[in-house]
Amino acid sequence: MDTKKTLALLQEVKDGTLTPEEAVLKLRMSPYEDLGYAKVDLHRELRQGVPEVIYGSGKTPEQIIGIASVMRENGSENILITxxxxxxxxxxxxxxxxxxxxxxxxxxxxxxxxxxxxGTIVVAAAGTSDLPVAEEAARTAEALGNRVTRLYDVGVAGLHRLLSNLDIILEARVIVAVAGMEGALASVIGGLADCPVIAVPTSVGYGANFGGLSALLSMLNSCASGVSVVNIDNGFGAGFLASRINHMGDKK
Structure with missing residues (x-):
């Protein structure tokens, strides 16, 4: 049940057209809908401000359609399917x-x-090969109501490309740094920015990259303060967290 329906339900109680007991019963019945293959969380938006996100990999198109349809019927908008x-x-x-x-x-x-x-979220990607993960972060953040600035192909192999955009980095409220190989971009940005930096290691790289493990370990061992790290290739998680941080600035 979304916020609008919950408010309407409470208004019915206030107007006397619905008893408190009946309202409690409706609320108890509404947290999720069981489709057999999925239990759709209809209270997610009410609890967290964002509808449940559908992870598309491993689901059939019919299952995705079923989940999204139930969510839309219950008032959800901006339903993310990753x-x-x-x-x-x-x-x-x-x-x-x-x-x-x-x-x-x-x-x-x-x-x-x-x-x-x-505020503005900056999504910085080290190389063109990192764009699928960077765009996952950027589009997630945009869908959640954020203004996003993209800085692509600004890896440390050509540091001048990053430094020429220093004004954008310094104006950001939160930065998502996406990099494979040795993952050095997050540390460099972390040493320049005065805002939280979310590092995203990617599986881009040659053999000793170990599918993103080398970038992950480099980012976890970053000497720059204010850098946090999400899982390998987890652009969605970075974009979601960046959105939370960005909106907290407005709450304050």
């Missing part, structure tokens, strides 16, 4: 309105383009 393959997206968009991006593999059902925070 790791959605192009083939699955073609089937899903036949049943529900879908804004799909092949680079990030993110689909947004019932998109509501609205900026709800005054």
């Amino acid at each position: 790791r959605l393959s192009p083939e699955a997206a073609k089937k899903v968009e036949k049943e529900i309105p879908l804004d799909y991006d092949e680079v990030s593999r993110i689909g947004i059902a019932g998109r509501r383009a609205e900026v709800t925070s005054s």
